[in-house]
Amino acid sequence: MFTMEFLKTCVLGRNACTAVCFWRSHAVQKLLVGKISTTSSRSTVMPAWVIDRYGKNDVLRFTQNMMIPVIHYPNEVVIKVHAASVNPIDVNMRSGYGATALNMKRDPLHIKTKGEEFPLTLGRDVSGVVMECGLDVRYFKPGDEVSLKPKSLTHTQAASLPYVALTAWSAINKVGGLNDKNCTGKHVLILGASGGVGTFAIQVMKAWGANVTAVCSQDASELVRKLGADDVIDYKSGNVEEQLKSLKPFDFILDNVGGSTETWALNFLKKWSGATYVTLVTPFLLNMDRLGIADGMLQTGVTVGSKALKHFWQGVHYRWAFFMASGVYLDDIAKLVDEGKIQPVIEKTFPFSQVPEAFLKVERGHARGKTVINVI
Numbered sequence: 507m508f509t510m511e512f513l514k515t516c517v518l519g520r521n522a523c524t525a526v527c528f529w530r531s532h533a534v535q536k537l538l539v540g541k542i543s544t545t546s547s548r549s550t551v552m553p554a555w556v557i558d559r560y561g562k563n564d565v566l567r568f569t570q571n572m573m574i575p576v577i578h579y580p581n582e583v584v585i586k587v588h589a590a591s592v593n594p595i596d597v598n599m600r601s602g603y604g605a606t607a608l609n610m611k612r613d614p615l616h617i618k619t620k621g622e623e624f625p626l627t628l629g630r631d632v633s634g635v636v637m638e639c640g641l642d643v644r645y646f647k648p649g650d651e652v653s654l655k656p657k658s659l660t661h662t663q664a665a666s667l668p669y670v671a672l673t674a675w676s677a678i679n680k681v682g683g684l685n686d687k688n689c690t691g692k693h694v695l696i697l698g699a700s701g702g703v704g705t706f707a708i709q710v711m712k713a714w715g716a717n718v719t720a721v722c723s724q725d726a727s728e729l730v731r732k733l734g735a736d737d738v739i740d741y742k743s744g745n746v747e748e749q750l751k752s753l754k755p756f757d758f759i760l761d762n763v764g765g766s767t768e769t770w771a772l773n774f775l776k777k778w779s780g781a782t783y784v785t786l787v788t789p790f791l792l793n794m795d796r797l798g799i800a801d802g803m804l805q806t807g808v809t810v811g812s813k814a815l816k817h818f819w820q821g822v823h824y825r826w827a828f829f830m831a832s833g834v835y836l837d838d839i840a841k842l843v844d845e846g847k848i849q850p851v852i853e854k855t856f857p858f859s860q861v862p863e864a865f866l867k868v869e870r871g872h873a874r875g876k877t878v879i880n881v882i
Contacts, residue, residue, distance in 0.1 A: 550574055555861040556625035560602030563869070566862045569625070580642035585652050587634040588661035591878045592861075593669050593702065595829075596628045597869045604791040610799055633664035634881075656843040663850040666876040669829060670702035671839045671848075674760070677784045677827035678707060679835075682758055690715030693754050695774065698762030699735065700726035701873040703786065705851040707760055708733045710839075713847040719753060721746060721763075726874055733851070750774050761785040777821035788826045851875030 554572035557565045575584055598604070609623055636650045655664040678684050684692065694711050698704050699720035711718050712734035720735035727738045739749045747770050755776035761767055764787025775781035789809065794802030810826050817824035842848045853875040856864040861879060868877050 554627060556627050557600060558624045560600065560605065563862055563865055565600065566865065577638060577640050580640040582640045583636050583643055583646055584638040585632065585634045586637050587632050588882045589633050589665035589878055589880050590629050591631040591666045591876050592864045592868045593630050594868055596630060597865055599628055600865065604795065606794045606799060607791055630669040631665050633661040656840040658844050659850065662855060662878050662880055663852065666850045666852050666878050668836065670706050670876065672832060672835055673786060673829045674703045674707040674710065675835045675839065676830035677760055677786055678710065680830060681825045681827040682782050682784050684714065684758060686714045692716045692757040695719045695756045695759045697721045697760065697767055697771065699730050701762060702876045703762050705733055705875050706848065708735050709848045710842065713842055729874055757781050759783045761787065763787065772817055772822050772824065775822040782823040782825060784825045784827045786827055790828065852878055855880055
């Protein structure tokens, strides 16, 4: 969400957070936000980038008159945003992706009519400072950095990590079952290794002692090797399948690419050993957009269930993974960052005035890390 410096969020608990992803956070909703005083005479509006309809990049509109968030519930906080990052999902949501599910979350009782979510702000990651707290908020106080971000990072660096870090952590740890105790010596393949999720995944797998093979284009090979990849496959230099045949079978595959990769990638898993393929490219939200909530979830269950069963009988595990909000995981990630085992990978930063340019940059793809917007 791109409001100039302020954002309201709900504090869910000591180690909870949501799609907005604050460090060690208890957060729910977010905006890139503008300057505000915590006194009663503060301004009531702030600059923001919003959309009034779904569509291409020209739907992004700058306004000086977005209402500053006001605390309505005792578990909410208001945050002054210093930096935010743009993820591919933000670009997709600008075009309406996931609107059905998100509107249900915003309005579970269907009180509002269609289109009342506008003007809508977009975004997932933020780093900033707590300005105001609801009466039930105990863990935060005004002046705290959101939320106790890694001490070694600037706000710009911190804003680049939460969404991709929690997405990768969900795939690797929660779904894939890998951790710092069982990962040593495991052979791991990462498809789409040079983007935000891929660059984080390489680092956490290496921190846990895995042997990592990264698939990316040749111009990203230096980056992924610097992050620790043991082998690099250039998907532009020839058939990836042929290049992988010279390597040992893998214990774990993380797929950030989707599409046709699913038809052949599982052939490179070590059969009947508990090896797992996890893809982050799923039709979950698309099914709900196309079929509605109930039918979309049913279709999703049937699809993933049938694929998992098919591959189970072939000796490998097939799984889907999604972003999963967790303050506990963010604590673990912050520890790895402060120990120097994980570093933010930022490809480009933009000022707040260039939010549309940042969206176009992400929309073009071929990322080499993250795109970050400096709000202050």
